[in-house]
Each structure stands twice: as structure tokens, then as C-alpha cells.
Amino acid sequence: MTIRRLTVAATAALVLALGATACGSGGDGDAPKSTATAGNGTAPTAGTSAGAPKASGAITVFAAASLKESFTELGKKFEAANPGAKVTFNFGGSSALATSINSGAPADVFAAASPATMKTVTDAGGAAGEPKTFVRNTLAIAVPKGNPKHVAGLADLAAPGVKVALCAKEVPCGAAALTALKAANVNLTPVTLEQDVKGALTKVELGEVDASLVYRTDVKADAAKIDGVDFPEAAKAVNDYPIAALAKAPNKDGAAAFVAYIQSPEAQQVLTAAGFQAP
Structure with missing residues (x-):
């Protein structure tokens, strides 16, 4: 074999060796990077992660x-x-x-x-x-616009002639109301017990009661129709x-x-x- 043929053969062997090394290296920064796929085989979009449940x-x-x-x-x-x-x-x-x-x-x-x-x-x-x-969430007192009974706190709910709506004690807003009233040492007899907080709020909207214990979020959502009164004992009845x-x-x-x-x-x-x- 001539020197020229030996040189060509050696060069070819070196090229093959380098190629094999590049393909087998996982740490080479120039090696191709794989693309993670979501559960359906497609690349995940921004804000999702591979394997996240699909909302459909x-x-x-x-x-x-x-x-x-x-x-x-x-x-x-x-x-x-x-x-x-x-x-x-x-x-x-x-x-x-x-x-x-x-x-x-x-x-x-x-x-x-x-x-x-x-x-x-x-x-x-x-x-x-x-x-x-x-x-x-915390409680607030819902009253009709203008607060005609001048309710300023839980004690005012027990005043003569003040009609109050509460949620039933089985309902979270009712259980929270009882906790707050106990913390304020206030005893009252509501004229109605409602099965959810929206029912208690509606009684105020319709003028059927003078006040109701509801959530602050409900007072805020219904601010066009009712007013809200905060009271310190609400901090003892956070849900x-x-x-x-x-x-x-x-x-x-x-x-x-x-x-x-x-x-x-x-x-x-x-x-x-x-x-x-x-x-």
C-alpha cells in the first residue's frame, strides 16, 4: 500500500471516530437537544407543563x-x-x-x-x-341603603324593633355568625334563617329585614343595593x-x-x- 493510500485511510478512520464520539456524548453543548412533549405527543405550550391534565x-x-x-x-x-x-x-x-x-x-x-x-x-x-x-372570607352586617336603623355593630342587632336575617347554623355563614355573636356576647332571635348567604342578603334587598350577617364579599358585590357595616368580632369568625x-x-x-x-x-x-x- 502506498503512502497516499495509508494517509487517506487514516483520515477516514479519524473522521468516523470523531462522529461516533459526538453522537454518543450527552454533555456536548453542540449536541442536538430533545424537545419535551406533552401527553398527546405535542410540544407543551407556554403556561403548561408536560403531563398536565387537559381541560376539555x-x-x-x-x-x-x-x-x-x-x-x-x-x-x-x-x-x-x-x-x-x-x-x-x-x-x-x-x-x-x-x-x-x-x-x-x-x-x-x-x-x-x-x-x-x-x-x-x-x-x-x-x-x-x-x-x-x-x-x-369574613363577615359584615348588610343593611338597607342609608342604614335607617343606624346599625353600628352587633349589639345594635339585638335592639328592640330590629329585624335580622341569619343563615341557618348548618350553613358556613350561619356558623360564622353564631361565632361572632358569641364573641360579642350578643343574643338575638332572627326573624328568618336562610339556607345560603344569598338568601339572607336578599331579605335586606327586599326590605324584609333591617340587617343580615353575610360575607364582606357579598356586601361588595351588592353595593349598589345595600350598605355594609364592619365589626371587630368578624376577626374571630374567619372562614x-x-x-x-x-x-x-x-x-x-x-x-x-x-x-x-x-x-x-x-x-x-x-x-x-x-x-x-x-x-
Whole structure:
């Protein structure tokens, strides 16, 4: 073999060796980088993570009545970000919603106004995973515009001739009201006990009562029709709001996605703007 042929052969061997080294090296900064894919084989878009549940199809959310305005807005935002999803809400007293869930009502998500009502669902094995507290809420006194009875605090609710509406004690707003009244050492007999906070608020709107103990968020949402009075004992009756995907959710991925969204910075901004407190 001539010197020329030996040189060519050696050069070819060197090229092949270098190529093999480059292909086998995982730490070479010039090596091609793989692209992570989502669960459907496509690259994840901004704001998503690989393997995150896809939000599509019908998602049924059972939520405390005090969440109506905020969740209605958030539902629209969620649908806009997930064109394949359709969120339907069932708002009501948390205790009644919990009973419905435990009785087999089809739902994907439960957002309660107190840990106690959520516990009735988790104790029955109805939650998929540990519920998460996503906001807190405090009470205020709702009065008709102009506050004709001059209510300035809880003691005024027990004055002669003042008609008061409360939530039933089984409902979170009712339990919180009893805690606040006890802290203020005030005893009163309400003229009506409502099954959710919106019912108690409506009594004030219609002029059927002179005052009602509701959430600050409800006073803020209904500010065009009623006035609100803050009182110091409200600090002793703060309600945590837990949320959970349900174990028998017809749309498990949609439920998980909605629960995650409610805890997102975007959703938290909407909730705090409505008067809720961060957890």
C-alpha cells in the first residue's frame, strides 16, 4: 500500500471516530437537544407543563353561594384559555351541596365555604386527594341603603324593633355568625334563617329585614343595593374556603385542571379583588 493510500485511510478512520464520539456524548453543548412533549405527543405550550391534565369537555362545579360572582367570571376566563372546556356551576349553601355530592349527584369539583362542610365529603371518601384552601372570607352586617336603623355593630342587632336575617347554623355563614355573636356576647332571635348567604342578603334587598350577617364579599358585590357595616368580632369568625376535585368526577382531568386554575395567580387576583383574603 502506498503512502497516499495509508494517509487517506487514516483520515477516514479519524473522521468516523470523531462522529461516533459526538453522537454518543450527552454533555456536548453542540449536541442536538430533545424537545419535551406533552401527553398527546405535542410540544407543551407556554403556561403548561408536560403531563398536565387537559381541560376539555363538560366540568360541573358545586360551589358555595358566596363564590357566585367570582367563579362565574373565572369560569369564563377558564373556558377562554381552554376552548374545549365548558364549565357549569351549581351554587348554593355548602352543607346542601355536600349532601348532594354524598348522595351521588354528578359533580367534578366542590368548593366549600368552610372546612367543616368539606369534611363531610372527604369523610365519605368523596374527594380525590387533599382539599386545598384557596381563599378566606369574613363577615359584615348588610343593611338597607342609608342604614335607617343606624346599625353600628352587633349589639345594635339585638335592639328592640330590629329585624335580622341569619343563615341557618348548618350553613358556613350561619356558623360564622353564631361565632361572632358569641364573641360579642350578643343574643338575638332572627326573624328568618336562610339556607345560603344569598338568601339572607336578599331579605335586606327586599326590605324584609333591617340587617343580615353575610360575607364582606357579598356586601361588595351588592353595593349598589345595600350598605355594609364592619365589626371587630368578624376577626374571630374567619372562614377558610377549601376546594377539591371529586373522586367520582365524570371529567377527572377537567376537574384537576379547574382546581389548579383556581389556585393560580390569575384566579387569585380576581378573588382578592372581590374582597376575599389570600389563604
